[in-house]
Amino acid sequence: MSVTIKCKGCGATLQTKDVQKVGYALTLDHDYCQACYKLLHYGDVHEHFHPEDLPKLSQDAVVFMVSSVLHLDMLFTYPVYRYEPNLKYVYLINQIDLLPESTNLDEMLKNMIIRAKQMRIPYHDIIMMSAKNPYDIKNLEVYMQNFSEKNLYLIGVQNSGKTTIFKALTKDTHALAFSKAGLTQEALIKNIGKRQIYDMPGLYQKGYVHQFLPYQIYKRLIPQETIKPKIYQLKKDQTLFLEGLVSISVSNDKQTVVLYVKNSLNVHKTNITKIENLLKEKENNFDIYVDDYEEKNFKITDTKMQLTFADIGFMHIQGPNTIKVTYPKGMHISLSEALFK
Incomplete structure (x- = not known):
């Protein structure tokens, strides 16, 4: 056999x-x-491949939907509950250690609950945590033990920190937790008390930076420590360039923007008229760049909005204004209402 x-x-x-x-x-x-x-x-x-199908889940289970704070624009957008409507769903908002200490987490949780209700998302609970915080891990372990269901599944987008949570809960020293998309190929399974916990392969998100850049480069762009917000005052047609990847230009005068990106990420200010020439000679002007770019305009209302750049980070901006974004062709860029201020 x-x-x-x-x-x-x-x-x-x-x-x-x-x-x-x-x-x-x-x-x-x-x-x-x-x-x-x-x-x-x-x-x-x-390169590992990216599993496309969600494996069949046991009916005697609780599903923990893991989302990084870097992926909040995608929160509630993976409708696993539609395929398994009889299971309990707990949303784990991971990597809150990346947010500045001044972040109002109570307001953030309140806004997530509002969004879940607006989208009619069934959930048993919403928990904010950091997989690097032993106190949070211990609380999560106690929380999990309160369920009568035998199976506990960790499901979420690639690089959301599922394996880091799994390792911390199970004391597994072999499972790999790197900023490497598509690393987990099949479920990792361990016992936690009288239950089994499954670290499931990450859900594939099209347009994240691993699609455009090799591992040794894109891992340098993803925040791993507490972000120090960068505040910029922009005038009409001024532009912020994030490395040689994303440029953001504003149409109106006196606009404040706040960037939440890796502290070491290179950001420089220029003018909208220089974007084309900068990209024509991108090899000489930037350390990190891609071959093809596209543009999109976003209209910003007087509500605080979040512009997300794939899994690199995001920007907060309150209009009214119109912004022009140049970015790698096919990259995930989204505009949503900010969950915190």
Whole structure:
């Protein structure tokens, strides 16, 4: 009888026959597939594939929908509850440690509840936490033990911190938690008390930065520590350039914008008339850039709005104003009402 052996890093079934397929290992005695081994020891990335289908979930289960604060524009947009309407759904808002200490979390939670009701999202609870905070992890563990259901699923967009939560709850030292999209290939399963917890493969989000940039570059763009907001006063037709990736130009005078991006991310101010020339010689002007760009105009009302740049970060702006955004072709850019001020 054959025995299925899983990679302890990504959950893929180990195999020794095809180096091009997921789960390839030199021998079945290894803890990791070659892709995970190279990522762990050398930072070398062999692309994992992105699972497209959500595996069947047990009916005796609670689903924890994990979302990073960097992905709040996508909150409630993955309707897993439509496929499994009889399960309980708890929304975990992870990585709140990335937000400034001055962030009004009570207001943020209140606005998320309002949004859930407006979108008619069924939920058992909404919890804000940081997987890096032992106190939050302990509280989450106690919370999970209060359910009678046997199975606990962690589901969410890639790079939302599911595996970091899984490792902290189960004390798993082998599972890999890097800013690497599509790392978890098959469910990682461990016992937590009398229950089983499943770290599910990340839901694929089209237009995030891993689609345009290699791992060694895009991991430098994703915030890993508390963000220090950058406040800019812009005049008519002035432009902010985020690396060589995104430019934001305003149409009206005296506009305040607040950027929430990685502290080391290069931001410089220029003029809208210079965008075309800067991008024509992008190799000389920027360290990080792509081949093709597109443009979009957004009308900002007098409500505080959030403009999200894929999984790099976001900007708060209160109009009225019209902004022009130039960004990598196909990149996820969205405008939504800000959840906090």
